[in-house]
Amino acid sequence: MATCISLSWLLHLLVFGAAMLPFTHGNQLYSNFRVKAVNLGGWLVTEGWIKPSLFDAIPNKDFLDGAGLHFKSVTTKKYLCAESGGGTIIVANRTTASGWETFSLWRIDETTFRFRVFNKQFVGLDGIKVVALVNISTDSETFHIIRKSNDSDRVRIKTSNGFFLQAKTEELVTADVSEVNGWGDDDPTVFLLTISKRMQGEFQVTNGYGPHKAPQVMKEHWSTFIVEDDFEFIVKSNLNAVRIPVGWWIASEPAPPPPYVGGSLQALDNAFSWAQKYGVKIIIDLHAAPGSQNGFEHSSSRDGSQEWGKTDDNIQQTVRVIDFLTARYAKSSSLYAVELINEPRAPGVTLERLSKYYKAGYEAVRKYSPTAYVVLSNRLGPSQPRELFPLASGLMGSVIDVHYYNLFSDVFDNMTVQHNIDFVRVNRSLALSHITSSNGPLTFVGEWVAEWQVKNATKEDYQRFAKAQLEVYGRATFGWAYWTLKNVNKHWSLEWMIKSGYIMP
Numbered sequence: 001m002a003t004c005i006s007l008s009w010l011l012h013l014l015v016f017g018a019a020m021l022p023f024t025h026g027n028q029l030y031s032n033f034r035v036k037a038v039n040l041g042g043w044l045v046t047e048g049w050i051k052p053s054l055f056d057a058i059p060n061k062d063f064l065d066g067a068g069l070h071f072k073s074v075t076t077k078k079y080l081c082a083e084s085g086g087g088t089i090i091v092a093n094r095t096t097a098s099g100w101e102t103f104s105l106w107r108i109d110e111t112t113f114r115f116r117v118f119n120k121q122f123v124g125l126d127g128i129k130v131v132a133l134v135n136i137s138t139d140s141e142t143f144h145i146i147r148k149s150n151d152s153d154r155v156r157i158k159t160s161n162g163f164f165l166q167a168k169t170e171e172l173v174t175a176d177v178s179e180v181n182g183w184g185d186d187d188p189t190v191f192l193l194t195i196s197k198r199m200q201g202e203f204q205v206t207n208g209y210g211p212h213k214a215p216q217v218m219k220e221h222w223s224t225f226i227v228e229d230d231f232e233f234i235v236k237s238n239l240n241a242v243r244i245p246v247g248w249w250i251a252s253e254p255a256p257p258p259p260y261v262g263g264s265l266q267a268l269d270n271a272f273s274w275a276q277k278y279g280v281k282i283i284i285d286l287h288a289a290p291g292s293q294n295g296f297e298h299s300s301s302r303d304g305s306q307e308w309g310k311t312d313d314n315i316q317q318t319v320r321v322i323d324f325l326t327a328r329y330a331k332s333s334s335l336y337a338v339e340l341i342n343e344p345r346a347p348g349v350t351l352e353r354l355s356k357y358y359k360a361g362y363e364a365v366r367k368y369s370p371t372a373y374v375v376l377s378n379r380l381g382p383s384q385p386r387e388l389f390p391l392a393s394g395l396m397g398s399v400i401d402v403h404y405y406n407l408f409s410d411v412f413d414n415m416t417v418q419h420n421i422d423f424v425r426v427n428r429s430l431a432l433s434h435i436t437s438s439n440g441p442l443t444f445v446g447e448w449v450a451e452w453q454v455k456n457a458t459k460e461d462y463q464r465f466a467k468a469q470l471e472v473y474g475r476a477t478f479g480w481a482y483w484t485l486k487n488v489n490k491h492w493s494l495e496w497m498i499k500s501g502y503i504m505p
Contacts, residue, residue, distance in 0.1 A: 035241045035281065035336070036474070036505055037481025038494035039447070040226055040234075043267050044245045044287050044298070045202040045218075054217070055200060058208040059110045062152075063145065065204050066303040067105040068197030069115070070097040071157070073167035075188045080173065082132045086119030090130040093170035102196060104303040107207055112142050112160075116303055128176040130165055145193075148183050155193045156180065164189040199304065201297030202247060202288070207259035215261040222267040230485065231274040237498050238505050241280055241336055243446065243481050244271060245287030247300050248317075251324040272332050281336035283375065283481075284325050285446075289318050294345035294380060306348040308341075315357045323364040330368035337373035338365050339401060339446070346381040354379065355391050362395050373478070375444060377401040385435050392441035399478045400435055403447035404428050404469075412453045417461045420452050424468045432476060442478035449483045450503060451491040459502060462491065466503045 045054075055061055071080040079094040079101040094101050099118045106114040106122075114137055115123040121132040122140030134140040141159055148154040157165040164177040166188040177189050184190070206214040234242065246268065249256035253265035268284075275282050288300035291307030291314055299308075309315060322340060329335045340361040344354055362374050374397060376388050385402070392398040406412050406420050415423065436443045450466035457465075473480040482503075487493040490500075497503040 034474075034477070035283075035444075035479030035481070036239065036470075037241060037243055037283075037446075037479060038239065039482065039484030040230065040242055040244070041484045041486050043222070043226070043264050043271075044247050044300075045205050045221070054205060054221070055208075057217075058205070061208065062195060063105055063107060063113060064199065064208045065105060065107045066197070066199030066297070066301065067195055068102045068304075069105060070101055070194040070196055071103070071155070071191040072097075072194070073188065074185045074190045074192060076167050076170050078167075078170055080167070080191070082117035082119070082121070082123075084119075086117040086121040086132045088131065088133070090123065090132060090173045091171050092167035092173050097194070097196065106137060106303065108142055109210065111144055113145065114140050114142055120305065125159065125175055128163075128174045130173045130175055147193075151183070153193050154183055155191055156189050157191065165191075167191075197304070199297045199301070201300050203259065203300045203302050204297065206261055211258065211261075214259065215263070218261050219263050222263050225486070226267070226271070228274045228277075231271075231278045231280055233495065234280055234485075235278045239280075241283060241479075242271070242275065243283040243285050243339070244268065245285045245298075245342065246325070247288035248286065248290045248321045251321040272329060272334055275334040276332065280334065282329075282332075282334045283337040283339055283373075284329065284335070285339040285342055285375075286318070286321060286325075287342040289321075289341050290314060293341055293349055294343050295348070296343075299342070306345060309344070309349050309353040309357060315353070315360065318357060319360045319364050322361045323367070326365045326368045326372070330372070335369065335372055337375050337399065339375035339377060340365075342377050342401075342446075343403065344377060344379050346379040346383045348381075349379060351379070351383070351387055355388075358388075358391060362398070371397070373397050373399050373442070375399040375401050375446070375478075376441070377446070378403075385431065389435075389437075389440060393439075395441070399442040399444045401444045401446040402432070402435065404431070404445055404473070405447070405449060406452045407449075415452070415454065417454055417457060417465070420454060421465055421468045424465070424472055428469075429472050429475075432472065436475070436477060443476045444478040445473040445476045445480040447481060447483045448473060449492055450497060451489070459500075462497075462502050466497070470503075470505070 073092045076092045078092050079097045080092050081094045081101045083089050083091050085100045103115040117132045122134045122137055123132050124134050124141040144158040146156045146158055159175045163175040164180055165175050166177050167173050180189050209217050249260040250264050254262040289308045292299040292301035293308040295301050295304045295306035326338055340358055358376050365372055365374050376392055388400055448469055450462055482494045485494050490496045
């Protein structure tokens with residue numbers, strides 16, 4: 001999912017579509033089985049989780065990994081800034097705050113932090129001068145943020161050696177004050193804090209609770225959020241499969257690297273057991289790759305950075321995750337497909353690197369299963385809809401995954417109900433037809449939702465919008481997946497939409 005709010009384990013459900021004639025893909029004959037799907041949030045903690053109170057219980061919850069902080073000096077009346085975006089000194093001379101003035105938080109513990117700047121250097125000290133020169137987090141300075149007791153927006157920044165930062169002038173920020181008194185506007189150690197960005201993903205949750213509390217919190221989540229009754233509801237709702245998003249650290253169970261905690265693999269085992277009992281198919285979706293393939297919280301990025309695929313070692317690490325998952329579940333009759341990665345984002349992920357990974361990931365799946373479909377997600381951002389066709393057309397049992405939302409773009413800002421419906425019937429239909437070929441890869445609308453930017457829409461409006469999408473996305477030759485089964489926002493929750501009569505799959 002491109003941008004959305006908080007928390008889930010994202011389990012996509014798939015449903016029967018209208019009957020169609022068998023068709024060929026290369027030399028392989030496919031049946032008329034199609035999936036219709038919904039995200040079932042749960043295993044991977046990320047956007048739309050049904051328990052937002054999870055974050056409320058984190059100590060010092062304002063300061064989680066990836067929070068974007070702006071500090072305005074009360075004496076210079078200007079914002080702290082990484083000069084040139086990083087690589088030199090910190091100054092206090094900017095009248096407005098944007099990229100260079102944003103300090104991304106890395107949480108060490110409840111009260112100790114590192115700051116990362118625009119060009120990805122960490123803030124440290126050069127003598128008493130405050131600089132942003134260090135590229136490795138463990139070599140950088142740590143800081144404490146001290147808030148005024150009755151005004152949380154008024155803060156001081158204290159270094160690990162006990163000195164406070166001060167804006168001596170617009171061009172000179174130092175760490176050389178050991179004693180402070182009061183919070184007056186004439187004190188250069190005082191800054192006004194603004195939190196410009198918050199991230200709420202699994203990294204933020206587990207690192208926020210810390211190594212002692214996080215295992216208990218996650219165990220309670222996995223044991224209660226998605227349960228066997230959900231699979232019974234899936235079947236009764238005419239759904240036939242689930243897409244389960246997982247994080248790369250699942251392959252390191254039972255002791256994944258910190259801050260992640262063990263337990264997600266057992267939850268996935270439970271899902272396969274329930275799926276087999278109720279005759280439900282599973283698509284395993286690698287939703288969070290090591291280093292983050294898109295910088296979003298649902299790929300478990302720590303601070304919004306996108307590092308996946310930049311080295312061969314990173315790609316091979318990801319292939320090993322696919323190898324692990326396929327080997328574990330290949331003999332299960334419920335395994336239907338493996339999605340090699342979700343929403344890689346261009347231009348950070350190049351087509352060359354992605355194709356190299358897809359080839360290796362496909363081979364890893366085929367080592368253990370000659371029948372499981374292999375799903376290749378299209379890139380987000382500047383890319384061509386058919387750019388994966390040269391690769392996918394030569395891979396038997398491959399599927400192209402595209403995600404369609406009438407959201408996240410100003411194109412939809414002023415659209416009426418009918419405009420949105422017409423956009424689905426015309427624009428989405430054309431887009432899907434463009435990537436659908438009788439002798440090419442199958443097509444999968446892996447994410448969509450009956451939500452939009454229309455205000456004060458009626459129930460009938462939502463019903464018409466959902467119906468239009470069901471009709472258009474039902475033409476996808478592999479199927480579709482709704483986002484999501486459970487969600488704090490009602491229209492994003494397929495469970496609520498079905499029970500409330502908004503959608504009838």
